[in-house]
Amino acid sequence: MRSIAGTRPFFSSLKKLTPIARQPPRYFRFYSQSRMASITVHNSLKPGPPVPFVPKTDGKISWYACGPTTYDLSHLGHARNYLSNDIIRRIFQDYFGYEVNFVMNYTDVDDKIIIKARRQRLLDLEKEKSYTPEQLRDLVSKAFQAYAQSNLPLLVTQGQPELDENNYQARKDAAYGQVLAGGTLSGEGRPGDAEAKIKMHLNNMDSAAKSLQTSSGFDGAEDILLPYLDSLYKETIDTSDQTIFTDLTQRMEKAFNDDMAALNVLEPTAVTRVTEYVPQIVSFVEQIIQKGFAYEADGSVYFDIGAFEKAGNTYARLRPESRNDKALQEEGEGSLSKSSGGQKKRDADFALWKRSKPGEPYWPSPWGQGRPGWHIECSVMASDKLGDNMDIHSGGIDLAFPHHDNELAQSEAFFHQCGKGEHTWVNYFLHMGHLSIAGSKMSKSLKNFQTIQDALATTYTARNMRIVFLMGRWNDGVEISGDMRKQADNWENTVDNFFTNIKAKLAEVDAPTDGVKYLSLTGAGNSLIEDLEQAKKDLDAALRNSFDTPGAMQVILRLVRNANIYMNDKAKSSNLQPVEAVARWVTKIVGIFGLDATAKPPYDGLGWGSSSATAAADVDPQTAIKPYAAAYEKVKADVQSLHLSASSIQSALEHSPEAEFAEVEKSGEKDVEKLALPYLRATSRLRDELRAVVPTLASEPQVKQAVLALSDRIRDYDLTDLGVQLDDQTDKPSLIKFVPAAKLIAAREEKASQLAEKAKQKEEARKAREKAEEEKWAKAKVAPQDMFKDDPKYTEWDADGLPTKLAEGGEPVPKSQAKKLKKDWDRQKKLHEEYLAKFGGKA
Template sequence: MRSIVAARPFFSSLKLRPLVLASRPPRFFRSYSTPNMASITVHNSLKPGAPVPFVPKADGKISWYACGPTTYDLSHLGHARNYLSNDIIRRIFQDYFGYEVNFVMNYTDVDDKIIIKARRQRLLELEKEKSYTPEQLRELVSKAFQAYAQSNLALLVAEGQPTLDENNYQGRKDAAYGKVLAGGTLTGEGRPGDPEAKIKMHLNNMDSAAKCLQTSSGFDGAEDILLPYLDSLYKETIDTSDQTIFTDLTQRMEKAFNDDMTALNVLEPTAVTRVTEYVPQIVSFVEQIIQKGFAYEADGSVYFDIGAFEKAGNTYARLRPESRNDKALQEEGEGSLSKSSGGQKKRDADFALWKRSKPGEPYWPSPWGQGRPGWHIECSVMASDKLGDNMDIHSGGIDLAFPHHDNELAQSEAYFHQCGNGEHTWVNYFLHMGHLSIAGSKMSKSLKNFQTIQDALATTYTARSMRIVFLMGRWNDGVEISGDMRKQADSWENTLDNFFTNIKAKVAEADVPTDGVKDLSLTGAGSTLAEDLEQAKKDLDAALRNSFDTPSAMQVILRLVRNANIYMNDKATSSDLQSVEAVARWVTKIVGIFGLDATATPPYNGLGWGSASAAAAANTDPRTAAKPYAAAYERVKADVQALNLSATSIQSALEQSPESEFAEAEKSGERDMEKLAIPYLRATSRLRDELRAIVPSLGSESQAKQAVLALSDRIRDYDLTDLGVQLDDQIDKPSLIKFVPAARLIAAREEKASLLAEKARQKEEARRAREKAEEEKWAKAKVPPQEMFKNDPKYTEWDADGLPTKLAEGNEAVPKSQAKKLKKDWDRQKKLHDEYLSKFGGKA
């Protein structure tokens, strides 16, 4: 038997001495003298309720195991919620509180989901290689259609109904599940949740298959119902001695996951483990549990004996005691391939440590025959190998609390259990991340109600905006996707983005040293902002110590930035740049700690968050990095020279070369793209400022004035905008140079052009409407009042002025009330006609 990956020697790094370790009391409630490491509290699932004091077992160090992904499909936003939350807390521990964190994460690369998906993909490939006639293919899809309904949508195939097919499917679907599709529940009570989401998912699969049958399009669209059907027919024919059908999938999905985490700026784990690298260790771990009397073998499978475990004085289901008898969760924890996987269990709640492999499943040798690890045992073995018999933190999504984490705890504490020493503490703090939900249901692959991280980053979010969304909710609370949540996050980001842009521009304008503001010992107006900063530091510290309350921390930052903006924009105040810069540098440090700047590294002493282009330029030769800005300057300079302007100020600006300033920056070793670009941008902006200054001296209608204005606008709106540079005009001061993402500036330019075009279109439409109204007015005015009623068929007789006197209907005189109205109309027409005669002299 060949394993997927060669395993390392059992517990190569564990160095366990169970008797000694088990008898040592955990250093769980030790106090610390170091101020920054004191009084941190955290929500601990092992102690439900209010946050409890966090005290790691080693001074200044934290051991942490996080449940990693099951590598069978692309990761979605629900995974992003979990791993970003882990990353945020880890960064706060490391970069704010100063802990050294040993962060271990696993990849589950052998699992029921992996086995099923890899095997089914292979079966579908083999099926597509067969030579089917159209009739045979249709029969195959039809059988799969009926089997899928039988397994997942029982109401469609109730006893006594005709055979289900694509023609009667729609009617039966509406009758059986119409209420669910309309937003109701299966029971008719409460709000829809996971069961309803699962029904909708199955119906979507059936919809696609029905369409496939109606259009005779072969396999296309029917894969979701075909895969389980083919698996039921041929799964035992797959040769699993060649495990590449599984590893090809897991290695591809592991790479995709890592790419997603890199894109989201998630720190790499200190160490990574994979189940397939630990199979021999898992076998030995299970043997030890059997030897201690806490597990038993049954026909090739091994089960954990909950009764024996509790009889020895241990507690089972410590995280979710209310769920210990939940059969649905127990079955989910055992996996969809676990039915009839071995002999009779002693009790339903006993869970598998080792599963006998059936035909069509991967297998490894063991004392109990060929089999594979149970789901829960994997993490116990890998975490214990890396972190020993006791760890500070174990984390994962809230949906893993039971049975996965509860079973992990039980089997690990059974492994390390020593008779007479009481219950063993394997984990001190369990952190469970709240899951992401959509329309009341947990976002998950099994429900197909998810958006992949790749798709989300391509269409909806940036890495920063996604992280902000999660920072604005508590890590242990559920998050419901909503438009309001996105708007709030976007507003927060835009406020900080504008603040950073403005302060960086002000610092560059002042040309002050940029090595950071060390202290705030300010007087006058700046002292108020200094007080705001000190209060913000205290408030943020209190928030992070309160179980990493990032929503409160984000509000602290927002309030401080708004105060700084008010102070910076207060025209009545002589703005103290140092105080505002100090605020900006502190905010920069905090957003760096939160992982909101992918270009930043500890200790985050920069000013504002960086951009992708700036990060790329940092690894580029300075002259190359500055080349686009130098080229823009040379182009502008040539165009100004071509205007042949005689103004002394223009000639002086043309003579001031930016090269010496750039050479000085280059010589100093500067690699910041913005600082390398500034000499050329200042020179370009100076030329434009001088052009604008001479405009009043040019003739109001002169060609020179029009040329100067056109060039000035082009420099601002195109030459610099396309480089991601915004110029803000200032009275009696040089224009303020701001670095803004080019895409944003270009979008604003296009939006402005679109608005101007729309305004021009509306103006033209209004002009045409006025012309038409004028035309119609004079066409009407041309008719003499004596003639205006003559062609009206309602009347048969008129007086000398052309006013009607007799009605056509009934040959009666025009009533007085009507005659009075007609006279008013006649008077208005006479006035209008007189105006016409006066204007046109009676000519057409």
């Protein structure tokens, strides 16, 4: 598919343009030095500032990216990683012109996959059993206690009665109240992953407690039941039938691919799967053993870090400070690896091959039935596809240790040659900053994630999500905030409106000569061209600086704002060529960044695709224009029904858009917007003529009202529902803009809501005035002589009805009080006189 304006110029009638406009404008070229000019990149192998990027082969890049572990739906944290990979890859390919061999793996055998698939099978089997309500409650209750013992030990301290659903809430508040209130477990510092994990476990316990209280059985208790059932029955699962695992991984792989397609992420050059590489993995491990860098222990094989370093190699080159972090080491080995084989020489040694225990999948090997270690898979698959040295290896920052450090070690051990020094397996390690939420890494294990599917359905568009990540550096951590979302929305709206406006103005230039005043495409525009040339230089510098996309996005925004100022300057706006040049260059850059799912290299169109008009190669013109033709026919019939005699109206009614459409169709045009323009111009012209005759209808108020109502309906409903916006212009036809219908309809509904609210407030104000007026005259009806007579504070009054003696104590009214009462009496006298004058003393 092509970009929204295709690869042809936006105009169809080039004969109308000046000679210079017929040439490929020089402004469309990138400001680009040679491809090999200095590109720098943050390389995790060399911490610090960006280093020069020099691929091993001129013009080509070999790249291996760690793909997903296919056990669950992908979330926004994954989107952060894979979108960042995609953006950098696109810049390498489409901006700098490299040929990128991009290889990605699917981890389809892993502890997480085994546990999830096995537990789901066990739960399904459990649901098939015939439990009495008492037996089912007993099962859930035991799982409830076991889950707390394993994950929330402060709930089950010694000496306390047995934990149950009745005492759970009080214990939860006492043990973990400060965490739930936003604090830390220790009472110091800021909450992080540990606190997020506690909250996740407590949420699971909350659901289970509710299930126990309501006798809901399995419903709500699955998260605590799964590990309990696994602890009871995991060894009973027949894993010779591996479909319990492959059914899950194949389903999740498809879901991942669907997510990536929805996000406009380029497909890898090649993909690999662990289960398709088991024989090669076995051979790879054997070679490492033969070189003395690994050892077998009771069916498992471990990498010998001591031997590796003794041979002159470096371990934990990416994260040397983490090499003794036992928590990370255990996480890297997997939760099923405890007691998976014989004694390791040292705690830091890691598994290359794991002996399979009952309830786990297995493959044959020289060491018995087993399965690959987590890290070995990438070493084998990447080396198979890219050889003994690659330019780039990438992944999320959380993989740096132990996964990537272990990958490096075992790969360099495999390719190690005595006497030749350390082998370099990867030249550049790119680690994408992770996405965090409330200070914690977004992850499946913490259940603090939003899936990509859900995010695209409720919160983001694919373009908007990509813009959010483009506005942050790829190697920095990101915590999405309201301000960040607002900044991304503003950027997108600014660029989108710019594309909409310039396409509308260029379409206006390309309109038929019948009654249209043309805009010139000649004249001065040097200042904007200078801005464009400077923008090219600035963007080039940003992308060469370790793919500084935040800087690049600011360059684009600044240039677009300058172009908008130029377009709004009446002294300059008659020359659209510089603005078109800017628009085409911006189109190319946003295409390179992947912000237009409809666009393909070399991104020579104008604007980006939208829901209102998609450039489809196989579009049928007659089908495409049906909604626009129908809208025109409806408007035409309604205008005819008004029986207006103005010659301009009759001329507009006699004009048919069919001939213009036939010409466009004959040219082979496939752009829906261009195909629709003849009908939209005809519709817009009818409306313009209706507006023009309104001043002549002063003596026919009903006709005038009907004309105004039809004019508004055409703009606000007939065309809005098609994704078309009309901007009224003085002494010129209305400007036709293509805007997503949903956006226009939302604006219409918002306007209607504001008008309704304004009308409501006006009505409430009217009622308040009426009530105040009613209360005023009710008060005015009382004669001043009677206004104090019923007040119990007084016992005597003078002839005018003014109080003279207080009820309390029988004392005369004090002079100060009497003075105030007289003022009130005078005001009432005046008000009562107004009442008498208005109503004549009537009730």
